[in-house]
Amino acid sequence: AQSVTQLGSHVSVSEGALVLLRCNYSSSVPPYLFWYVQYPNQGLQLLLKYTSAATLVKGINGFEAEFKKSETSFHLTKPSAHMSDAAEYFCAVTSDPTGNQFYFGTGTSLTVIP
Amino acid sequence: NAGVTQTPKFRILKIGQSMTLQCTQDMNHNYMYWYRQDPGMGLKLIYYSVGAGITDKGEVPNGYNVSRSTTEDFPLRLELAAPSQTSVYFCASRGPGAPTDTQYFGPGTRLTVL
Numbered sequence: 497a498q499s500v501t502q503l504g505s506h507v508s509v510s511e512g513a514l515v516l517l518r519c520n521y522s523s524s525v526p527p528y529l530f531w532y533v534q535y536p537n538q539g540l541q542l543l544l545k546y547t548s549a550a551t552l553v554k555g556i557n558g559f560e561a562e563f564k565k566s567e568t569s570f571h572l573t574k575p576s577a578h579m580s581d582a583a584e585y586f587c588a589v590t591s592d593p594t595g596n597q598f599y600f601g602t603g604t605s606l607t608v609i610p
Numbered sequence: 611n612a613g614v615t616q617t618p619k620f621r622i623l624k625i626g627q628s629m630t631l632q633c634t635q636d637m638n639h640n641y642m643y644w645y646r647q648d649p650g651m652g653l654k655l656i657y658y659s660v661g662a663g664i665t666d667k668g669e670v671p672n673g674y675n676v677s678r679s680t681t682e683d684f685p686l687r688l689e690l691a692a693p694s695q696t697s698v699y700f701c702a703s704r705g706p707g708a709p710t711d712t713q714y715f716g717p718g719t720r721l722t723v724l
Contacts, residue, residue, distance in 0.1 A: 539715030547710045595709025600652030
């Protein structure tokens with residue numbers, strides 16, 4: 497069985513501050529992990545993904561995430577928050593070799609305070 | 611390219627009514643997916659298709675039906691609408707490459723069942 501836990505349904509940071517969004521996964525086999533962003537009234541967009549290559553993954557808009565197997569974590573970070581980063585962020589996992597069965601976390605809403 | 615389009619954007623149904631949510635992609639993707647997103651929850655997979663004529667159940671298929679007669683279209687049918695089906699529905703598609711290739715999401719259909 498696979499699952500994803502996102503700690504903190506709401507995170508607020510000041511503009512220019514570090515963004516840290518937490519994701520822990522549960523998987524009995526090596527997982528593929530993803531971060532998606534959802535802006536209001538839009539569909540999800542892929543930020544970055546871990547596919548068993550480098551453990552530190554860089555994505556779009558200055559975001560990056562580090563896969564830590566020992567901690568079963570895949571936290572999302574950005575050194576300096578921008579107002580445009582305000583959105584809902586979802587962590588997702590799949591261990592399905594066909595890539596068809598995805599499991600999403602419940603999401604973290606990021607607010608950026610000017 | 612329009613990407614993934616969904617119609618309608620909004621719909622209110624009465625209990626017991628039926629409707630079809632439309633999804634079309636113009637990227638010639640083999641894989642297509644239907645998800646539902648409930649408030650405060652992550653996305654859950656309803657059905658998916660690996661190509662025209664081939665569909666399979668996801669995590670929450672009850673109360674829904676799908677068909678895939680063409681590569682472009684993947685409609686989702688609700689036969690007897692229930693309040694529990696009030697949700698935002700997202701369609702997504704993925705190309706024929708690696709299982710971890712990006713899923714492209716449509717803008718969603720917001721459905722309310724009263």
